[in-house]
Structures are given as structure tokens and as C-alpha cells.
Amino acid sequence: MSRIVFFLVPGVHLLDLAGPAQVFSTAADFGHPYTLTYVAERPEVPSAQGLPLVARTDWPALGPEDLVVVPGWRTGTLADSPAVADASLKALADHHARGGTVASVCAGAEALGRAGLLKGRRCTTHHDVQDELASRHPGAVVVRDVLFTADDRVITSAGIASGIDLALHLVAGRHGPAVAARVARDMVVYARRNGHEPQSSAMFxxxxxxxxxxxxxxxxxxxxxxxxxxxxxxxxxxxxxxxxxxxxxxxxxxxxxxxxxxxxxxxxxxxxxxxxxxxxxxxxxxxxxxxxxxxxxxxxxxxxxxxxxxxxxxxxxxxx
Structure with a gap:
């Protein structure tokens, strides 16, 4: 069984969170056991759309098969992003060091950068803050105008809805493209791949x-x-x-x-x-x-x- 942990930051965008959560939840409905967990530094997290979210404040035990996702948040610039405690950044880095996968949606890449996970790796984020991400994290290889990137178990996606593409990519990698296509069809979304690659699967x-x-x-x-x-x-x-x-x-x-x-x-x-x-x-x-x-x-x-x-x-x- 794989655990999917969503780390929630104040001002989180609901679709950044709900899109990937729906993908893994639907995959679980089709018999692929995923447990979804929501972690934050406070038990109640305000969303960018005004809906408060409830989360646990302790991190569950994680193994190499588990995934941590950092959804993005509303911010004018990455420099103005909400503070993330050192303990949370360490949890992200430690999970990756133990062989786990860490992913981000939109501005969530900033948290991965603060955790030291973007250095020397390909990454992306929302087009409005791509240049700033590259400036704030000079060691990162920021790829522009793609839906998502994957580099050594660090997976980053562009703006908001691209978190669905990221999650479908992970499901396809773990269970094959047939499962990803079935999940996408059930969600009534396109089963897409990376923005600069052809639609290489016949299913798509x-x-x-x-x-x-x-x-x-x-x-x-x-x-x-x-x-x-x-x-x-x-x-x-x-x-x-x-x-x-x-x-x-x-x-x-x-x-x-x-x-x-x-x-x-x-x-x-x-x-x-x-x-x-x-x-x-x-x-x-x-x-x-x-x-x-x-x-x-x-x-x-x-x-x-x-x-x-x-x-x-x-x-x-x-x-x-």
C-alpha cells in the first residue's frame, strides 16, 4: 500500500490539492490501494478560495513507496510565500533521502527549493513565477512551458490543473497506462503527458x-x-x-x-x-x-x- 501525503500551506489552492487527490482516490476505487493523508503545521488551514481545511499536524511513518505532494498557494511572488518551518522542510528532504518521491504543484516548487531538493534537478512551476524560481534557486534547472518534469524522484508541475497531469503520470508509471487512462476517463479529463512531448500512448x-x-x-x-x-x-x-x-x-x-x-x-x-x-x-x-x-x-x-x-x-x- 502506498500513502499519499499532501503537505498543506496556508493559502493553498483548492484545485492544486483536489486534482491530484481525486486521481489517487479514483485509482484506489479501481483497486489500487492508496491512503490519502493531509498534513499541515496547524490543524486548520485557510485555502485561497476561502474554504478552511482540516489536517493532522504530525507526519505519518513513510516508506520508499510513499509520495509527498506540496500543492501550491496563492502568492504574488515566491518571496512573499507563506513561511514553512524548518522541521517541515526537513521532513520533505528526509523522505526523499530515504528513497521516497516528492512532488509539487504550481508554487509548491518553492517549498521543494527551500528543502534543497531542486539543486541540480529539472523542475517547473507556474509560468508567472518561473523566472523567480530560477533566480531564488540558482542550482535548479527550471524548464519553461511544460506541464511537469520528473528528475530523480522529484516531480514538479506547472499551474494548478497540471497537478492532475502529474498525478496521472505517476499512476501510469506505477500501474501502467491502462489504469491512468481509466482514471482519466472516469474523471472526464484528457490523459495528457508532458507539454513538450508527443501524446505517445495509443490510449491517449x-x-x-x-x-x-x-x-x-x-x-x-x-x-x-x-x-x-x-x-x-x-x-x-x-x-x-x-x-x-x-x-x-x-x-x-x-x-x-x-x-x-x-x-x-x-x-x-x-x-x-x-x-x-x-x-x-x-x-x-x-x-x-x-x-x-x-x-x-x-x-x-x-x-x-x-x-x-x-x-x-x-x-x-x-x-x-
């Missing part, structure tokens, strides 16, 4: 259509892409013929259901390989009987940008 690229039948089939494939999924069963699950499903799926996504499933398998396998898995182990993990199919798919893989461009062209072509 091929979800911009409005065909509910195809979305339901994609839900089935997303959650069971590592299992055999005959077209007959998929069609029966949504109450249409195989021919109709193939036609609808192709019109909405530019792919057949099988090609979509293979794309998910390939992308998940690439993620596992990039994190140290062998090709054989990755192939088994994503449902291939042996590694030969995975090697063939990798050999003929189309660059993501080309696939995205082709899909976009199809989505804007008139129906025939």
Missing part, C-alpha cells in the same frame, strides 16, 4: 473521438490487452457484429481492434525494456507467447510522430 492518441461503442471496446482492451481478445468476444460485449465493430473502430481510431491491442502491448513492452527487463520477459509480461512477435513489431514500428500525424489527418478527413 486514439481517445479523441466521440464514439461510445468504440470507447467501451477500448476500455475492454485497455484493461486486458495482455490477454487473448477475439473479435467475436469484443463485438458481443458491446452488442454489435464483428463487421460493424471493425468499421466503427477503424473510423474512430484508424486501427483495427487487433492492431490497437498490439500497439498497447508494444508500448508497454518498450516501457518495461527501458526499465531493465529483457525482451523475452517483456514479451511474456504483455501477453506474447514468445519474443518473436515482439521483435517483429519493434522492427517495423512507425515513429510516434508519424502515427500521430496520420491519425490526425484521418480524424479531419470528411466521411466517405
Amino acid at each position: 492518441r486514439h481517445r479523441s473521438h466521440l464514439d461510445d461503442t468504440v470507447h467501451r471496446v477500448q476500455d475492454l482492451i485497455d484493461t486486458r490487452f495482455d490477454q487473448p481478445l477475439p473479435l467475436t468476444g469484443l463485438a458481443a460485449a458491446v452488442g454489435v457484429s464483428e463487421r460493424t465493430l471493425t468499421r466503427l473502430f477503424g473510423r474512430a481510431t484508424g486501427l483495427t481492434p487487433l492492431r490497437y491491442q498490439q500497439t498497447l502491448r508494444l508500448e508497454r513492452a518498450e516501457h518495461l525494456i527501458s526499465h531493465g527487463a529483457t525482451v523475452d520477459a517483456a514479451a511474456r509480461s504483455v501477453g506474447f507467447e514468445d519474443a518473436r512477435m515482439l521483435r517483429r513489431l519493434r522492427a517495423r514500428r512507425t515513429p510516434v510522430s508519424s502515427v500521430s500525424s496520420a491519425a490526425n489527418a484521418r480524424s479531419h478527413s470528411p466521411s466517405r
Whole structure:
């Protein structure tokens, strides 16, 4: 079980807090055990929007699998940010030193900077205070105009709603993109990645259509892409013929259901390989009987940008 601790500072923005909290809470509803805890230096914390929040004042015991999130707060400049006690900054630094992950939303990056966690690391914050963050923490590598950055278990996001993107990124990293896509769909938000990167997951690229039948089939494939999924069963699950499903799926996504499933398998396998898995182990993990199919798919893989461009062209072509 992973504990998600939100460290609340006076003047906290509600969406900075509620966005990531909703992501992890929804993931917990889908069977991924997260415990959400709210910590502050005082038991009642005023929010920027006027709603008072209640928090505990003692830090729970944390392990390497746990996450601490610092939501941002209302401030004209980072220099005018609310004071954060040395003990709280030490708690942030100590958690990271023990192997844990620390994240921030918006102005929350200032607290990470004060805790010494931004030195030598890529980071970002709200565009209004990016220059000030770089000035106040010269050792930080401030990346502008991205939704979030991740560097050695220090994850920072831009303004307010980008905390949702940050949390979805973490869920995808821990549980796979299918879970992140399901959480995003349940929250009725876009499943986005970093602002300067392409929408590299097929789950995200091929979800911009409005065909509910195809979305339901994609839900089935997303959650069971590592299992055999005959077209007959998929069609029966949504109450249409195989021919109709193939036609609808192709019109909405530019792919057949099988090609979509293979794309998910390939992308998940690439993620596992990039994190140290062998090709054989990755192939088994994503449902291939042996590694030969995975090697063939990798050999003929189309660059993501080309696939995205082709899909976009199809989505804007008139129906025939």
C-alpha cells in the first residue's frame, strides 16, 4: 500500500490539492490501494478560495513507496510565500533521502527549493513565477512551458490543473497506462503527458473521438490487452457484429481492434525494456507467447510522430 501525503500551506489552492487527490482516490476505487493523508503545521488551514481545511499536524511513518505532494498557494511572488518551518522542510528532504518521491504543484516548487531538493534537478512551476524560481534557486534547472518534469524522484508541475497531469503520470508509471487512462476517463479529463512531448500512448492518441461503442471496446482492451481478445468476444460485449465493430473502430481510431491491442502491448513492452527487463520477459509480461512477435513489431514500428500525424489527418478527413 502506498500513502499519499499532501503537505498543506496556508493559502493553498483548492484545485492544486483536489486534482491530484481525486486521481489517487479514483485509482484506489479501481483497486489500487492508496491512503490519502493531509498534513499541515496547524490543524486548520485557510485555502485561497476561502474554504478552511482540516489536517493532522504530525507526519505519518513513510516508506520508499510513499509520495509527498506540496500543492501550491496563492502568492504574488515566491518571496512573499507563506513561511514553512524548518522541521517541515526537513521532513520533505528526509523522505526523499530515504528513497521516497516528492512532488509539487504550481508554487509548491518553492517549498521543494527551500528543502534543497531542486539543486541540480529539472523542475517547473507556474509560468508567472518561473523566472523567480530560477533566480531564488540558482542550482535548479527550471524548464519553461511544460506541464511537469520528473528528475530523480522529484516531480514538479506547472499551474494548478497540471497537478492532475502529474498525478496521472505517476499512476501510469506505477500501474501502467491502462489504469491512468481509466482514471482519466472516469474523471472526464484528457490523459495528457508532458507539454513538450508527443501524446505517445495509443490510449491517449486514439481517445479523441466521440464514439461510445468504440470507447467501451477500448476500455475492454485497455484493461486486458495482455490477454487473448477475439473479435467475436469484443463485438458481443458491446452488442454489435464483428463487421460493424471493425468499421466503427477503424473510423474512430484508424486501427483495427487487433492492431490497437498490439500497439498497447508494444508500448508497454518498450516501457518495461527501458526499465531493465529483457525482451523475452517483456514479451511474456504483455501477453506474447514468445519474443518473436515482439521483435517483429519493434522492427517495423512507425515513429510516434508519424502515427500521430496520420491519425490526425484521418480524424479531419470528411466521411466517405
